[in-house]
Amino acid sequence: MKFRIFIIGLVALALAGCKKILEPEPENLKTIEQMYTDANFAQGFLINAYRTIPAYYDNSDFATDDAVTNQLTHPYLQLATGSWTAAGNPASVWNQSYEAMQYINLFLANSAKVKWAVDPESSKLFNTRMRGEAFGLRGLYLYFQLRNHGGVASNGQLTGVPIINQYQTATSDFNLPRASFDACVKQIYKDLDSAEAYLPVEYNDISSAAQIPARFSNITQNVETYNRVMGQYARQLFNGLIAKSFRARTALLAASPAFKNASNTVTWADAAGYAAQIIDYKGGANSLPQNGGTYYANTSEVDGLGGGNNPSEVIWRENIVTNDGTQEGQHFPPSLFGNGLMNPTQNLVEAFPMANGYPIDHPNANYLPANPYAGRDPRFAKYILFDGSTAGVSNTVIRTGSSSGSDNGVNVRATSTRTGYYMKKRLRMDVNRNPISISGKTHYNPRIRYTEMYLAYAEAANEAWGPTGLGTHAYSAYDIIKNIRKRAFGFASDPYLEECKSDVGKMRELIRNERRLELCFESFRFWDLRRWKVDLTKLNETARGMDVNGNVFTPLSVEPRAFQSYMYYGPIPNSEVLKYSQLIQNQGWK
Known part of the structure; x- marks a missing residue:
């Protein structure tokens, strides 16, 4: 596969007689070792990974039954009408993901050596948080890789993508096989578990040492130190709630019909359980924000955002513009x-x-x-x-x-x-x-909405236990859809939902349609x-x-x-398959 090797150093001009003005300034000659004393330089590796997170609004809706575009040269129009190839794939996230993983893996290999702050407690806490961010981002990118490129390979096996957990150098072996789909899911879970271990659920200031989460209390008992690193100034960085959300996304993908086989052990109950963690954190089935369906146009809420706060509907978002x-x-x-x-x-x-x-x-x-x-x-x-x-x-x-x-x-x-x-x-x-x-x-552009998580639970719970089954939770698929439709219609009663609640198939179609409507134009349908x-x-x-x-x-x-x-x-990029003999293409793609 194609990896762009990140070049740390610049070679100084050494030609005899060169003027001083042609020689690079010392501060431009960055080396790995400079990470250890330059915290901003070290953090830049993570910032680069944040910058290439796949867009929430990618307009892939143009290639579905929900929308078309009047831009007749748009890549997704071409894709939908017969020009989707392994060499021309607007849905590819291959290169951007592996490039981001390069930055992340380099960071993880060196972060412990960085002097993040003069104060030792702050320095250790910064390293803890940023390692959590790095693990979370690596899980995020592997999820998008699996969604966009995983599939049934030409050998007939359900297959994922190569798992790269080490920084690749010019001497590394790039001719790597694709891992199994199941192995990729487990790697995502592992990275997200690490993220949760290193990160708070959300970044909020505290007022007393008793509020410091137990896993950080052995690092500091100082409120100001905790707030400096894990407080509100870190909002919109990867956190524990985001990790839970990507685990729910991954499980929903893996439990779905296109990815189910004997080697994939993820169940609908697993997917429901992971989504339920977010719903429970929000406050339960009845806690879906009432204005969440118009998150983009709640003008007073949007105009009043500040301090890194999220609207009540949003788990994660991009920066305000x-x-x-x-x-x-x-x-x-x-x-x-x-x-x-x-x-x-x-x-x-x-x-x-x-x-x-x-x-x-x-x-x-x-x-x-x-x-x-x-x-x-x-x-x-x-x-x-x-x-x-x-x-x-x-x-x-x-x-x-x-x-x-x-x-x-x-x-x-x-x-x-x-x-x-x-x-x-x-x-x-x-x-x-x-x-x-x-x-x-x-x-602002969202990255994860609570409504998505509620819909994920409804879909998985219906498949696992039927419309009104609870599993180990306090609410059913029926309860979730009832609240979503009550928000939309203002219902006192919902006779069509009552008609569907005794039939898994009818409830499935209703849930899928509610997902279609609630998430329309948000790049899910494709x-x-x-x-x-x-x-x-x-x-x-x-x-x-x-x-x-x-x-x-x-x-x-x-x-x-x-x-x-x-x-x-989706296909593996054809250029990568041509270069690397162990990289097997998905069935049918050329």
Whole structure:
């Protein structure tokens, strides 16, 4: 496989007669040994690993039945329509992950020698925390590698990726085989266990020595020392709760149909148990934040963030960006001076039930094809702009019909929708993209949401114990979904949920649909469809739209999908397979 060997030193120019100005300054000649006395330099290895964490919003939704894009050269459009190859894979995280692991492994090999602070207790505590971060980040990158590149190899075996736990030098053997899927899962667990052992669950200041967690009390009893290292100033660094969340993600992946075989011992009960740890920490089934479904647009909460705090819905996030309108510029309709990149599909629109909770094709739905947007799930209008929606700072009416006379109409211009819909989720409607008076707002991108963890539990618990089974926990899949739907609909009662609670299969479909709606446009669907190993006809469902002109609704076939059966698993980069004889490709990829 391809590793970029990190070069610590720079070779000084030594040519005879060279002028002093051509010689590098001594401070630029970094060596491994300088890590030991330069804490900032040493910490830089971890910072580099943070910088390449895969994006939460990667727009892989463009390659699903949930959305298309009007950017016709977009890599995910090409992928979805027949150009997904081992040599051209926009979903690859191979190189960035192994490069990050290089930094992490170099750090772990040397961190104990670094003088992190003058005070010995602070120095030891800093080393403890940063080693925890490093183990956690290594587990994170291996999870993404396993999700994006693990699969059934050409030898017929369920296989993971090479496990690299040592810093690789120019003399290392790079011709390494892929570890088994099970071995990769266990390695992720091991790294996350180490992270939890070294890190607090969350970074908070304390007021007395009695509040110092027991595993750190042998290092210091000084409140100021603890707060300096493990307090609020460390927020948004990897912590114990993040480690628990990635363990839950890993177990859900491993328990899913695409990855189950005799050598993989992870069960649905395991996955439910790991997700339950996060739910219990949050306070139980009834503690899901009531405004969590609109985490991106809770303006007072977002604008008031500071001190590294998270919104109540968020376990981990990226840094806050102020006076920003980047996403709005990408995704607003043309009339709001946006490029309209994310076009939700009619397929997704039809997945939103009616306001009474029934799917639109249910006999009790009261769905009106002649007035299809009336009486729908409240999340529909919160997440999608449709014909007649209002948007932007001036509440502009959005007309999406091809004959509407608006630039927002279907295929009117290059930045117009192809489906008759625009994305509203992720965006703040109080951003102004008008060049005359452009103004941005505060934004953040999540990395992990509590809703994801609640949905993970519901899915796993239903498979392990049925809709109302508890296992060893205080709540069931039914209890979790009841609370998610109550938040969405404001239900006093939910007759469709009651209809599903006695049938594992019906509850499975409901849970999967709730996951689709709650996490739409957040880059989950592409991988969910694959780990569920849905029927190939579902994977290849044509992306559809709706051209609305007055009272005339014209269905559109917008974009076909061209996935083959081997595409349930992503490929190993072809360049790596060609270079290394022990690196076996997944079945079907060339």
